[in-house]
Amino acid sequence: MAKKKAARRKVGRTLYAGVDIGGTKLHTVVARGNGKILGRARKKTKGELGFAGVMARVVACVEAACKEAGISPKDLRAVGVGAPSAMTADGVAVHAPNLGWRRTPVAAKLRSLLGRPVVGGNDCDVGTLGEYVFGAGKGSRSLVGLLVGTGLGGGIVYHGALISGENHLAAEVGHMTVQVDGRLCSCGHRGCLEAYASKSGMGRRFAADLEAGRQSVLATTKGIDLANVRSGVLLKAYRSGDGLVRDVLAESARYLGIGIANLVTLLGPDTVVIGGGVYEALGRNLLPLVKAAAKKAVWPPASYKDTRIVLSALGDDAVALGALAYAHQRFH
Amino acid sequence: MAKKKAARRKVGRTLYAGVDIGGTKLHTVVARGNGKILGRARKKTKGELGFAGVMARVVACVEAACKEAGISPKDLRAVGVGAPSAMTADGVAVHAPNLGWRRTPVAAKLRSLLGRPVVGGNDCDVGTLGEYVFGAGKGSRSLVGLLVGTGLGGGIVYHGALISGENHLAAEVGHMTVQVDGRLCSCGHRGCLEAYASKSGMGRRFAADLEAGRQSVLATTKGIDLANVRSGVLLKAYRSGDGLVRDVLAESARYLGIGIANLVTLLGPDTVVIGGGVYEALGRNLLPLVKAAAKKAVWPPASYKDTRIVLSALGDDAVALGALAYAHQRFH
Numbered sequence: 212m213a214k215k216k217a218a219r220r221k222v223g224r225t226l227y228a229g230v231d232i233g234g235t236k237l238h239t240v241v242a243r244g245n246g247k248i249l250g251r252a253r254k255k256t257k258g259e260l261g262f263a264g265v266m267a268r269v270v271a272c273v274e275a276a277c278k279e280a281g282i283s284p285k286d287l288r289a290v291g292v293g294a295p296s297a298m299t300a301d302g303v304a305v306h307a308p309n310l311g312w313r314r315t316p317v318a319a320k321l322r323s324l325l326g327r328p329v330v331g332g333n334d335c336d337v338g339t340l341g342e343y344v345f346g347a348g349k350g351s352r353s354l355v356g357l358l359v360g361t362g363l364g365g366g367i368v369y370h371g372a373l374i375s376g377e378n379h380l381a382a383e384v385g386h387m388t389v390q391v392d393g394r395l396c397s398c399g400h401r402g403c404l405e406a407y408a409s410k411s412g413m414g415r416r417f418a419a420d421l422e423a424g425r426q427s428v429l430a431t432t433k434g435i436d437l438a439n440v441r442s443g444v445l446l447k448a449y450r451s452g453d454g455l456v457r458d459v460l461a462e463s464a465r466y467l468g469i470g471i472a473n474l475v476t477l478l479g480p481d482t483v484v485i486g487g488g489v490y491e492a493l494g495r496n497l498l499p500l501v502k503a504a505a506k507k508a509v510w511p512p513a514s515y516k517d518t519r520i521v522l523s524a525l526g527d528d529a530v531a532l533g534a535l536a537y538a539h540q541r542f543h
Numbered sequence: 544m545a546k547k548k549a550a551r552r553k554v555g556r557t558l559y560a561g562v563d564i565g566g567t568k569l570h571t572v573v574a575r576g577n578g579k580i581l582g583r584a585r586k587k588t589k590g591e592l593g594f595a596g597v598m599a600r601v602v603a604c605v606e607a608a609c610k611e612a613g614i615s616p617k618d619l620r621a622v623g624v625g626a627p628s629a630m631t632a633d634g635v636a637v638h639a640p641n642l643g644w645r646r647t648p649v650a651a652k653l654r655s656l657l658g659r660p661v662v663g664g665n666d667c668d669v670g671t672l673g674e675y676v677f678g679a680g681k682g683s684r685s686l687v688g689l690l691v692g693t694g695l696g697g698g699i700v701y702h703g704a705l706i707s708g709e710n711h712l713a714a715e716v717g718h719m720t721v722q723v724d725g726r727l728c729s730c731g732h733r734g735c736l737e738a739y740a741s742k743s744g745m746g747r748r749f750a751a752d753l754e755a756g757r758q759s760v761l762a763t764t765k766g767i768d769l770a771n772v773r774s775g776v777l778l779k780a781y782r783s784g785d786g787l788v789r790d791v792l793a794e795s796a797r798y799l800g801i802g803i804a805n806l807v808t809l810l811g812p813d814t815v816v817i818g819g820g821v822y823e824a825l826g827r828n829l830l831p832l833v834k835a836a837a838k839k840a841v842w843p844p845a846s847y848k849d850t851r852i853v854l855s856a857l858g859d860d861a862v863a864l865g866a867l868a869y870a871h872q873r874f875h
Binding site: 297352353367369374375376377378379380381382383384386388389390391393398400403466469472474475476477478479481507508510511513514 | 629684685699701706707708709710711712713714715716718719720721722723725730732735798801804805806807808809810811812813839840842843845846849
């Protein structure tokens with residue numbers, strides 16, 4: 212028995228868990244530091260249960276993934292968490308509107324519940340780290356990630372480390388201004404990249420053009436939320452040749468390319484990774500448009516060829532694996 | 544004699560030289576690693592002499608500054624150089640249009656002429672490093688510098704090190720797009736920050752407004768180059784209440800503030816330093832406008848209070864002292 216326990220510890224303490232705490236879903240992976248996944252689990256977040264309730268569900272999700280990997284949570288070397296909030300260096304969620312959290316000590320709480328070291332980061336930041344370490348950015352030195360969904364999030368990795376600003380609030384790639392006095396953004400400012408390149412931004416143009424009498428399948432789709440059209444619906448409309456959807460997606464891709472050009476002009480990463488629901492569905496259609504716009508706007512022009520612009524390789528696993536990488540960086 | 548030489552070496556090898564190779568002027572400082580200046584020298588660059596001719600003048604300028612400091616160039620620990628070009632990691636100037644240089648081995652040439660270690664960087668980058676180490680950014684952790692003159696250059700320092708991209712071509716803060724399809728920039732693109740916030744950008748608006756019949760002292764100033772109005776002339780016109788000059792400077796300050804907001808939103812530096820001729824002359828007048836625009840555009844809004852936006856403290860010495868700091872970072 213003692214022998215078995217010792218053996219388990221020897222193996223077990225090389226494993227990590229990474230947890231993606233989303234607004235609606237929890238997703239956990241258990242893996243080695245090299246990203247080889249040995250266990251997975253998913254649960255609903257159930258934010259309505261409040262912080263303590265969600266933390267209990269996270270613990271259950273980690274336990275389920277550990278069970279699949281044949282270990283106990285006690286055997287984990289460390290746990291990483293990504294949450295939809297700015298996170299302080301010690302894992303306090305500053306404000307997670309989707310979960311109703313403010314100044315919520317995510318890492319400390321999980322540390323006490325799991326009895327293992329826990330680190331936490333913003334979901335877009337750690338998702339970018341995931342692509343950098345295990346995904347489309349593998350082998351790159353510095354990388355910018357952009358996640359295009361209802362909003363537009365992102366992250367910046369420079370020589371192995373996340374840049375999130377001295378206050379851990381930065382890398383808000385969706386809220387750089389690309390059009391002074393431009394389209395209203397969901398943040399209340401005008402002309403942000405998100406106001407053109409995200410689903411909520413596209414929704415404003417859909418609404419305006421339909422209001423002006425333009426035809427589109429979106430006008431006749433029942434119960435549609437124009438500010439958050441499902442990516443599958445966009446893909447179908449795009450394929451069917453819907454003029455409005457094609458125009459708005461092309462515009463969004465052009466703006467995304469210009470936003471990427473700004474990041475290349477400022478930071479000169481060797482890799483830019485684009486993920487999120489819109490590009491998981493339409494990436495192959497839109498990537499050429501994004502690249503063409505980026506190429507036209509990068510300065511100096513020679514920089515364009517030094518940056519690969521690629522689609523996410525990890526998809527749904529990016530945040531969980533990135534959180535795991537984050538834990539591995541701090542505890543190995 | 545031997546004793547004297549040994550003593551000199553003991554003192555001398557704690558000193559560094561920093562050289563600012565400008566399009567028209569050379570400026571050298573000799574100082575301790577802590578920035579205490581013991582010698583200075585200035586000469587004309589005379590770019591028409593070609594690379595070898597300019598290098599000989601740099602050596603003479605370093606010798607003159609060393610003489611004032613009471614040492615010989617052989618006593619220097621190392622030499623840093625800032626040049627108006629992208630610079631590779633080993634100090635090759637990629638392209639300096641003002642000097643007609645392409646793939647020019649600045650650091651290697653000076654190393655062989657001076658017999659001391661030499662490092663080189665882009666002038667805006669090392670100028671920003673100068674402010675970070677010795678100037679307005681002293682004590683900060685990460686910093687963005689913007690130099691507003693004929694063009695708009697800048698640099699990014701993150702936790703002590705310059706970020707210039709994997710290809711050493713980045714940190715081109717003046718060429719981020721802030722107005723898609725906007726005003727033509729001197730680089731040939733549209734809507735760059737430089738097209739609004741620099742003297743060349745303001746020049747386009749001056750020309751357009753004068754053409755449209757607007758009154759201004761600029762219309763009656765003899766031999767004026769609207770694309771490069773001297774900062775002293777701008778200050779005088781601003782003070783005299785010239786409507787056009789006031790409007791265009793206010794617009795340029797607003798755009799600069801929005802550009803700064805983008806940098807804070809992306810990188811969250813604790814300090815932003817603004818320098819260059821325009822802000823040396825008009826900084827106190829324009830800084831409140833810059834700050835107001837930045838405050839309105841930063842995301843999340845809380846980030847604004849975490850970033851100081853200040854004027855350059857080193858003025859003309861920034862590049863030379865920054866080059867010296869760069870040499871000190873590599874050789875100490």
